[in-house]
Structures are given as C-alpha cells and as structure tokens.
Amino acid sequence: MTLRRLPDGLVNRIAAGEVVERPAAAVKELVENALDAGARRVDVRLRDGGRGRIVVADDGCGMTPDELRLAVQRHCTSKLDGEDLVHIRHLGFRGEALPSIGAVARLSVTSRAHGADAAWCIAVDAGSVGEPEPAALPRGTRVEVRDLFYATPARLKFLKQARTETQHVLDTVQRLGLAHPHVGFSVADDSRTLLRLDPADGELLDARLARLAAVLGRDFTPNALPIDARRDDLHLTGYIGLPTLNRANAQGQYLVVNGRPVRDKLLHGALRGAYSDFLAKDRHPVVGLFLDCPPEAVDVNVHPAKTEVRFRQPALVRGLIVSACQHALAEAGHRASSTVGAEAMQRARPGGGPNGGGGGRWRYAAAAYQPASAGPPAGLSETAVAYDAPLDDGGDLPGLDAQPAARAETPPEPAQSSPEPAGSYPLGAARAQLHENYIVAQTADGLVVVDQHAAHERLVYERMKAQLDAEGVKRQMLLIPEVVELDPAAAERVAERAEELVRLGLVLESFGGGTLIVREVPALLREPDPQGLVRDLADDLAELDSRVALSDRLMHVCATMACHGSVRAGRRLSLDEMNALLRQMEQTPHTGQCNHGRPTYVELKLADIEKLFGRS
Numbered sequence: 001m002t003l004r005r006l007p008d009g010l011v012n013r014i015a016a017g018e019v020v021e022r023p024a025a026a027v028k029e030l031v032e033n034a035l036d037a038g039a040r041r042v043d044v045r046l047r048d049g050g051r052g053r054i055v056v057a058d059d060g061c062g063m064t065p066d067e068l069r070l071a072v073q074r075h076c077t078s079k080l081d082g083e084d085l086v087h088i089r090h091l092g093f094r095g096e097a098l099p100s101i102g103a104v105a106r107l108s109v110t111s112r113a114h115g116a117d118a119a120w121c122i123a124v125d126a127g128s129v130g131e132p133e134p135a136a137l138p139r140g141t142r143v144e145v146r147d148l149f150y151a152t153p154a155r156l157k158f159l160k161q162a163r164t165e166t167q168h169v170l171d172t173v174q175r176l177g178l179a180h181p182h183v184g185f186s187v188a189d190d191s192r193t194l195l196r197l198d199p200a201d202g203e204l205l206d207a208r209l210a211r212l213a214a215v216l217g218r219d220f221t222p223n224a225l226p227i228d229a230r231r232d233d234l235h236l237t238g239y240i241g242l243p244t245l246n247r248a249n250a251q252g253q254y255l256v257v258n259g260r261p262v263r264d265k266l267l268h269g270a271l272r273g274a275y276s277d278f279l280a281k282d283r284h285p286v287v288g289l290f291l292d293c294p295p296e297a298v299d300v301n302v303h304p305a306k307t308e309v310r311f312r313q314p315a316l317v318r319g320l321i322v323s324a325c326q327h328a329l330a331e332a333g334h335r336a337s338s339t340v341g342a343e344a345m346q347r348a349r350p351g352g353g354p355n356g357g358g359g360g361r362w363r364y365a366a367a368a369y370q371p372a373s374a375g376p377p378a379g380l381s382e383t384a385v386a387y388d389a390p391l392d393d394g395g396d397l398p399g400l401d402a403q404p405a406a407r408a409e410t411p412p413e414p415a416q417s418s419p420e421p422a423g424s425y426p427l428g429a430a431r432a433q434l435h436e437n438y439i440v441a442q443t444a445d446g447l448v449v450v451d452q453h454a455a456h457e458r459l460v461y462e463r464m465k466a467q468l469d470a471e472g473v474k475r476q477m478l479l480i481p482e483v484v485e486l487d488p489a490a491a492e493r494v495a496e497r498a499e500e501l502v503r504l505g506l507v508l509e510s511f512g513g514g515t516l517i518v519r520e521v522p523a524l525l526r527e528p529d530p531q532g533l534v535r536d537l538a539d540d541l542a543e544l545d546s547r548v549a550l551s552d553r554l555m556h557v558c559a560t561m562a563c564h565g566s567v568r569a570g571r572r573l574s575l576d577e578m579n580a581l582l583r584q585m586e587q588t589p590h591t592g593q594c595n596h597g598r599p600t601y602v603e604l605k606l607a608d609i610e611k612l613f614g615r616s
Contacts, residue, residue, distance in 0.1 A: 020100055020104065022165060023050025023054060025172075026054055026097075027050065027056065027169050029101070030143050031044070031056060031172075031176055033091075033098075034060055034140075034141065035091055035176070035180055037058060037062070037140075039059050040059055040182075040183055041183070041184045041199075042056065042057070042186075043055075043056070043057045043058075043185075044056050044173060044185075044187045045188050046166060046169060046187070048162050049159075049163065050148060050165055050166070051148055052146070052147070053144070054144070054145040055143070055144045056143045057140065057141070057143075058140045058142075061113065062111045062113040062119075062139065063111040063141065064116070064120070065120045068109060068122040069122065069132065071109065071122075072099055072107070072109065072124050073099060091260060099124070101145055102126075102129070103124075103127045104126070104149050104150070104151045104155070105146060105149065105151065106126070106145070106146040106147050106150070107124040107125075107144070107146075108122070108143070108146075109121065109141065109143050110144075111137070111141040112137045112141075118135075120132040120133065120134060120135060126150070166189070166194065171251075173197075174195065175256075178208070178211050178212065178254045178261065179260065179261050181200040181208050184197060184198055185197040197211065198214075205226070205237060208237075209224065212239060212254070215254070216252060216286060219245065223241055224240065224242075225241070225242065225328040225329065226328070227240060229320060229323070229324035231319070233293055233294050234292070234320050235291070235292045236291050236324050238256075239288050240286075240287040240328060242329075242335060242592065243285065244598075245285075245286050246285055246597060247283070247284050247286060248283065248284070250268060250284045252285075253271060254288045254289070255267045255268075255289055256291065257291045257293070258292060258293065258295065258298065261307075262308060262309050264309055266311065266314050266317065266318060270321035270322050273318070273322050274322045274325035278329065278593055278597055280597045280598075289321070291321075293311075293317075296312070297311065298311050298312070329589075330589045330590070332589070332592070333590075333591075334426070334427070334588065334591040334592050425443075425586060426443075427441055427586055428447070428448050428582070429441055430578035433452075433572065433573055436572050437453065439582070441578075441582055445607075446605040446608075447604050448582075449602045449604070450581070450582065451598075451599075451600055452581065454594035454599075454600040455581060455585055455594070455601065456581060457563050457595055458595060458600060459584050459585065459588055460562040461559055462588050462590065462591075472504075472505070473503065473504050473522045474505060476520060476521060476523045477519065477520050478521065478528075478530070481517050481519045482531065483518075484508075484517075484518060484530060484534045485515055486515075486516065486534070487514055488514040490514070490535075490539075490542070491510060491516055491538070493541045495516065498510075506520065506521055506522060506533075506537075507521075518534060559595040562595060585601075
C-alpha cells in the first residue's frame with residue numbers, strides 16, 4: 001500500500017472531528033476565544049439547537065484584516081510564545097477552532113479591532129477561504145456558523161434532538177460563566193432568551209458566589225460553605241453545599257482549574273472521598289471549586305476538547321480538596337440545609353404533595369384542649385406521644401445504653417419542675433415523641449422534628465471514629481458466641497478482614513463451610529444484632545474494591561455498625577433521653593445528616609407555620 005499525504009480539506013475535517021463533536025463544542029471554542037480577547041460581554045444565539053445557526057458576539061479587542069486571514073488557517077494563534085507548550089495562560093491555544101469549524105460548516109467572522117475605523121469580514125465555506133471584505137460592526141467580533149456539519153453528513157446522524165443539543169450549549173456557557181463571573185453571558189434562540197448571566201460586582205469570591213447562585217439556584221447561597229485553602233503552590237477557593245443539599249447526578253459540580261472549566265476524574269473522586277461520610281453512593285454534592293496553580297504544575301493539553309487535565313502531583317491536589325472540604329463540613333457542625341424545611345412546608349400546603357396532587361393535603365379538625373395528665377388527644381394512641389419531663393443536662397443519653405424498659409400502659413405524669421426555655425438551645429427543648437420515632441422540639445422561633453434513629457446513628461458513628469483514632473473501639477464479649485451462616489464466598493470475604501474488624505471492636509473467626517463465629521462486638525452497640533451486622537458487612541465488603549485504602553474501608557464498616565447500634569425506630573424515649581439526644585447533636589459535628597446523606601432533622605420557622613395556617 002502506497003503512502004500519500006492527505007488533502008488539506010480532509011485533514012481539516014479530521015481535526016474538526018476531534019474538536020467539534022457537537023454544537024456545544026463549537027460554542028465552547030468560540031466563547032473561549034472571546035474571553036481570551038478580553039470580552040466583558042458574550043452573547044450566543046442558536047437555531048435548531050445550533051445545527052442550523054450559531055452566532056457568538058463579543059466586545060473584545062477584535063482583529064485586523066491580516067489577523068482575520070491567519071485566524072482561519074490551521075495552527076495560527078496569538079496565545080503561545082515561541083515553542084512553549086507548558087506555560088499555558090489562555091483558554092484557547094490549539095489554533096484549530098475556526099479552521100475546524102470552517103471545514104464542516106459555513107463560517108463567517110466579522111471583527112473590528114480596537115481603535116479601527118471599520119470592521120472586516122472573512123468567509124469560509126467547507127474549507128474554502130475567501131478574502132476579507134469591509135463590513136459593519138460597532139466593536140469586537142461576531143462569528144456566525146451556519147449549517148454545521150453539512151460538509152460531513154455522517155456526523156449529523158449522531159446529533160440529538162434540538163432540545164438536547166441546546167441543553168448541552170447551556171451547560172457549556174454556564175460552566176464558562178462560573179469561571180469568569182465578572183463577564184456577562186446570554187444564550188437565546190429565535191424566540192426567547194434561554195440564559196442570562198449579568199456581570200457580578202465586588203470581590204472575586206463574592207462574585208463567584210453570586211454567579212453560583214445564578215446557576216445553581218437561590219437555595220445554594222444559604223447552604224454554601226466557603227473554601228479557602230493553600231498547600232504549597234496550590235490555592236483552592238470556592239463554595240461547597242451542605243451534605244443534605246445533594247443531587248442524583250454530578251451535574252451540580254462545577255470545577256475550574258486556572259480559569260478553565262474541567263470534568264476531571266481526579267477532582268470528582270476527591271469530592272466523593274470528602275463526602276463519603278455523609279452521602280449515599282447514588283447522591284452527589286453540589287459544589288463550585290476553583291483551583292489555581294502554576295501553569296507548569298498542570299497539563300491542559302491532554303484532551304482535544306481541553307475538558308480533562310493532568311496534574312504533576314495528583315496526590316497533593318486530591319489531599320488538598322479532601323482536607324479543605326472535610327474541614328469546612330466539620331465547621332458546619334449540626335447544620336442541615338434550609339431546603340429540607342422548605343420542602344416540608346411545601347408538602348404540607350394544600351395540594352403540595354408529590355406531583356402537585358393531594359398527597360400533602362391537610363384535613364382540618366377541631367380538638368378540645370386536654371392537659372397532659374388526662375392522656376393523649378383523641379385520635380392518638382397512648383404510645384404515640386411522650387409528654388413533658390425535666391430537661392437533661394446534656395450528658396450521655398440516659399437509658400439509651402441499657403435495654404429498653406417495658407412500655408407503660410399510661411403516659412408518665414408530667415414533672416413538677418419547669419423546663420428550661422426552648423430558646424436556650426439551637427435545636428430547642430423536646431416536647432413530644434410522635435409514632436415512637438420522631439422527636440418534636442420547640443425552638444425560640446419555630447420547631448424542630450428529629451428522626452431519632454438517623455440522629456443517633458450519626459452520633460454512634462462519630463463516637464466510633466473518635467475511638468478508632470484514639471485507641472481502637474472498645475469491645476464487649478458475648479456471653480454466648482453468635483453463629484452466623486453465610487455463603488462460602490461471603491464468609492471468606494469477612495474472614496479476610498478479621499484483623500481490620502478487630503480495630504472496630506468486632507471479633508469473629510471462620511468455622512468453615514460458610515460459618516462465622518462472632519465472639520465480641522463493639523461496646524457502643526448495646527443492643528447488637530450480630531446476624532444482621534455480619535450479613536451487611538459481607539455485602540459492603542463485596543462492593544468495596546480491594547485497592548481501597550484501609551482507612552476508607554474502616555469508615556465504611558463503621559457506618560454499617562453505627563446503623564445497627566443506634567436507637568431504632570419504634571423505641572419509646574423519655575423526655576430526658578430526647579433532650580440528651582438533642583444536646584449531643586448540637587455538640588457533635590456532621591449531625592445534620594445520617595451516614596446515608598438523609599437529613600436527621602427538619603426545622604420549621606414560626607413565620608412559615610403561621611403562613612401555612614393563614615395567620616400572616
């Protein structure tokens with residue numbers, strides 16, 4: 001077979017296949033060029049999702065006629081100095097965007113250089129380049145792309161519907177907008193404006209928060225935790241959402257490296273590691289992080305679309321992200337996102353149930369007042385409500401470390417001493433227990449409803465982690481060893497981790513044939529269920545990669561043990577126990593959510609409750 005040089009037109013179409021895979025990729029290249037030109041305003045117009053027409057207009061420095069001729073040629077750029085491919089300080093640098101787009105579409109570039117008397121326009125039709133001609137344009141550059149991929153019809157078959165392609169364009173512009181909050185952006189089609197991001201004012205961090213709120217929604221600002229951390233030459237800033245503000249996918253994660261939006265596996269993996277103690281596997285945090293580092297510390301030229309990067313010291317980058325996020329989450333204490341209470345109020349309103357139906361409708365009924373000693377109100381069982389008793393001093397949960405007492409046939413008599421004011425504590429003072437699982441507490445300006453199982457699960461987990469860091473989890477011996485039957489493969493998985501489990505207070509040994517003998521359990525688990533615990537551990541270990549670090553495996557196992565050792569739903573608590581639980585939640589970090597990422601409490605403000613009943 002004879003070697004031969006490919007025609008320039010075919011070479012350009014091949015390059016276009018790398019750089020311009022869909023309309024959003026063309027928009028990304030053109031907007032990046034506008035930003036590199038110093039634009040303060042970038043406007044994008046679409047037709048048919050960008051397939052029929054794309055227009056990107058900016059108010060940047062513009063180009064002269066001679067620069068226009070070079071701009072549509074391959075490997076012509078003003079953004080590289082000599083032969084240096086390491087110190088990249090611009091978004092666009094490959095020198096292939098305009099010629100690649102012009103190779104597969106009808107392209108026209110109109111530009112007016114700063115201080116010039118007139119504008120000039122150059123046209124490219126499927127690789128055929130014309131001469132610059134005089135044109136009219138107030139300032140900056142206007143790039144129009146028509147009939148994208150008409151020169152490569154096969155590529156058109158892989159494009160999605162116009163709505164889908166438009167969503168990709170919107171996502172692209174939003175990510176670039178977050179990286180450059182002081183620049184205004186807009187996206188419109190032939191009928192309406194789809195996105196408008198006004199330039200943010202003020203300091204950079206404040207501008208980034210305002211832009212994040214514009215993109216992620218107004219709920220992000222009150223639930224955002226600031227990040228500002230340094231390590232060597234790395235500087236990480238931005239905002240992360242509380243764990244209870246999460247999503248089903250990673251679309252709410254915006255990561256920027258040296259002003260360049262990226263989707264990098266290392267960075268996403270670091271975020272998952274930072275939130276591993278707080279979120280279930282199918283939930284993702286909402287964040288906006290900006291990493292600044294020396295250009296030589298990161299390679300941005302490893303992907304044709306420049307969406308991935310490679311770091312010279314990946315472990316250093318990952319460690320910075322994990323430690324900074326975990327520190328911010330620890331500083332948040334027991335906070336849960338305000339969206340939890342807002343969603344509860346929405347569901348409580350008439351017609352506010354799921355899908356807007358009647359699932360959340362209230363049925364109002366009048367009930368006469370009954371004092372506590374007279375028993376529960378009509379319609380509630382005697383075991384549904386725990387009545388007032390003295391407040392606890394905030395120490396260990398009284399009675400929770402012992403076996404549950406038999407249920408009383410009648411509610412306990414109310415204590416004669418007056419409880420402390422509800423406003424004395426952030427989570428208020430316990431007033432009742434509903435359905436033997438939900439604690440109702442009164443605060444200074446509203447009420448709090450606590451899921452006792454989820455809250456105590458987090459408390460046990462945090463205590464186990466503290467003991468593990470200090471000296472290992474204390475153990476207690478079972479009077480009669482527990483025999484657990486598993487399938488041979490599951491039993492082998494657990495037995496292989498026996499030494500690691502000892503550090504967590506669980507002592508077991510293999511008895512052959514899929515049988516395990518449990519001899520000791522963590523002392524924190526006062527009502528242990530060895531059968532269920534070992535079976536869940538076997539399932540968890542089956543999902544954990546053998547390459548996962550020992551510390552990560554131990555934390556995952558800790559979470560499973562904590563779930564088995566916490567106060568179960570259906571356990572009736574005295575008021576002392578309920579208040580002790582609230583006080584420990586206030587003093588323990590991360591208690592706003594359980595180990596699976598679900599909220600442990602819902603706070604309802606009095607003003608919202610009054611609106612619910614039409615009182616304000």
